[in-house]
Amino acid sequence: MREIYLSGYNNFVLPFMIGMIFVLSWCVIGAARIILQLTGEDRKKFFLSLINPKIMAKNVRDWFCDCLFHVKLWKRNMLLGYMHSSIAFGWFMLIVIGHIEVFLYTPQRVHQIWYPIFFRYFVAVTDSTMKGSFFFFLMDFFLLVILSGIILAIIKRARSRFFGMRRTTNPSITDLIGLYSLWCIFPLRLLAEGFTADISGGSFLTKSLNMVLHSFLSDQMNMLPTWWAYSIALGVFMCILPFSRYMHIPAEILLIPMRNAGIKVTHARKGYAKLQVYSCPSCGVCIDACPMSTVKANTKDTTVYLNRQIKRYNERRIEEISDKCLLCGKCTAVCPVGVQGDMMRIAQRSVRKYKLAPSYANIDENALLERCNKFVNTSNNTVTSDRNQRVMYFAGCMTSLTPSISKSTAAILQKAGIRFEIMDKDGGICCGRPMFMAGRIAQAKEMIEKNTAIIKASGADTLLLSCPICYKIFKEQYQLEGIEVIHHTEFFDRLIESGKITLNGSDTRYVYHDPCELGRGCGIYEQPRNVVRKAGELVEAEKHGKESICCGGSLGSLTLGFDKRKALTENALANLTIASPDTIVTACPLCRSTFNRYSDIPVKDIAEIVDEATRKKKR
């Protein structure tokens, strides 16, 4: 390779350089601000994670899998995955190979950051660099890959259904400018390199384009305007980037190590929350996922729009969107970037100012402790029975409203010969999760303290829950050392495994509904299915497991009325009954009563079917 221009500079690099300097300084300042906004503890955690080889390895893997290959999108839809990864990975490879070329052929130009980008303009091919044709081929190949991605992107704008997306985001003006400049960059690059391919060399794409162009455009002066156009497209894209959805490209690079460091959303707008907002690529995967999107009016209340409104500081809409959400967590589960829609909303709710703040500090936990049966001998203060035999069953308020669940659970425990007591038989304190979901963390903490005191003093070694809403907060926010917190689905699975109860199977076709708080919330998918399989035939819903659809009854939403929830429940029921089951089984009292309101087929809790299946044996 031989340089053509001594200076290695032409004015057309200016738009690119302006954009580059702008975006780099923006990102550096932004990253520094976000790191400074973290709490001291989180910041320490973050820096420590960067020197932890295990976490670093995970970071590198995630950078490649998430930012470049978009593995999560591939899993969702092949075409969608190809579209995103072809542009991201293709562009990445163009930059990498471009730099390799500069290093190999014109090492004196390494410090000129525009050089690798406009390499073909500045150099001419020589005989001695025929080996370079290997790089020429790679460059053309990746350019082709990107162009195919761009074509798909254009098709997707018109027909998103081909990409497995029913609805996509409505782009904002800056998004559109970014989008169109991005679409322009690569065809312009092809054109520019096509013009210079006879001098700088090229491969199958640029060389052939060069032949075509020369057949009717012999004037070499055409070259410069196309390079200018290419540079301007790059410049525009980079200047608009911080204000458009493409901010997710740099933001995600920081989001991944922070996520892997185990940082959580603590402040509603600052630090990690801000980073999540900027990491949102506005892809709109959450729109189809959101159970509220069944009603078209709700599509603007999905996570992607929450992020957009947070960017715009539109407080009225932020409040509306955060309060409406059911907190089912499905947007978090499907998000290719890892924006935590549910956490973000709880954080928004937690900064709300209320005129009234109820206090639960005056609840007398000792009186409640008196009333609940304990495993402690009052005379000598020792526990009354062996370890693993002191099960405390906390039914919770939802189970108290669906008494057949607590009745069945108690019956099963009796049959299995487990020594148990019911903690809230004669009234109890709420687990705190509803308050936590409403963003009233201080109130939730008060309840957590009271309940912790009762449980610890009761001498129990296992806390059994039949409500996933309680289960989640007991698992995550309570400090109950030495006491196992277990959901009844897990407990039944264990009882069956250990042979303490035997289920008599039937030929009833059951479909299992994953409650949000149990599945996505606590990651329990298999145990309930094991139990159901023992009781009858298990069929699956169209969307299940991680993608299960909220029943519509969630406590998470603060503003959705009953009339508005009907369509959501009916949609969830249609999804569940796709394999025409005889009975719907769930493991949440709230899902059960919500479905019961609209279902044509019986809806039962897993405790009820286990109780029935064990009862048959005795006859």
Next chain:
Amino acid sequence: MKEIVVIIGGGIAGLEAASQLLKLGYSPIIVEKSDRLGGHVARWNRLFPDMTPAQDLVSELIASSKDANIFLNTEISFINRLKDSYNIMLSNGISIISKYILYTTGFRLFEAQKKEEYGYGIYNQVITNADLEHWFNTNKDDRISGKDIKSIGFVHCVGSRDEKARNSQCSKVCCITAIKQAIELKEKYPEAEIYCFYMDLRLFGKKFEDFYTKAQRDHGIHFIRGRVSEVSENINGQVIVKAEDTLAGKPLKVTLDLLVLMSGMVCNPDSTKSASMLSLPIDSDGFLKSSDNVFHITSSPRKGIYYAGACTGPKTVPETLAEARSAVLEIHSTITGEAR
């Protein structure tokens, strides 16, 4: 030729309409799904406010409509519209062509097990208003008979005025029915304490208010304003009811030997089904929609189709009978108008 009028439903509205049509010289045909006439009222024991035996009313109605064509155990297979009449195909294979159809399809009692927190079908001490009337009639119900009953509760508005139960309408008759049943139970168990848990008492009818005063003054029945939140069971086989006394502003817990749920009136899915064959409009509460709720409550938007009784919403017995007569009069004036 005598004009045929098809009456769908052999409850009190259908029977009264048939007897009036017979008097006017028409030929009514009653199509009844079950194997007996009289509908819900036939299963009731006594009617408020005069404690008239329900059986007397039903027998009288059956006697006066005995000349009508009555098909028991028969359902509507389909109805289709002809040029100026309707073709009604019955499940027994008979098809009727008539210009006039009167819907007297009535209501259905809310399924109390849907309000699971009240424990119907789960606890043995929980019954519904219909179960209680059945016991008054037959004295056969293991949940009541042969027990030492010392305390009884009534829960008003079970499945009515309740969005969670998908019914926001008031069932009208439950307040007064609860008072009636409370008095009747008090007469049978003079020692028992009786509590009525209500949201507010809607005692709109003739002598209803007197009945309420009597229940408090003469029978010592306790009225507690507040909805029941949940019901649980204790070891002695009693139910524990948790509620809030909103007048005292305090939570409340009572242990009861018997709990009666006042199941409300909800729309009859059968009437909705046949209405859809004629694309008759359904109101937001699920009941059939009259062409006007003030002036034309017995007429539908379709020519020749009339409504009477609880198919358009909860009604009392006298209201139902009055509507049956008014619908018949409307049919009569239409027929004579056309003949002229």
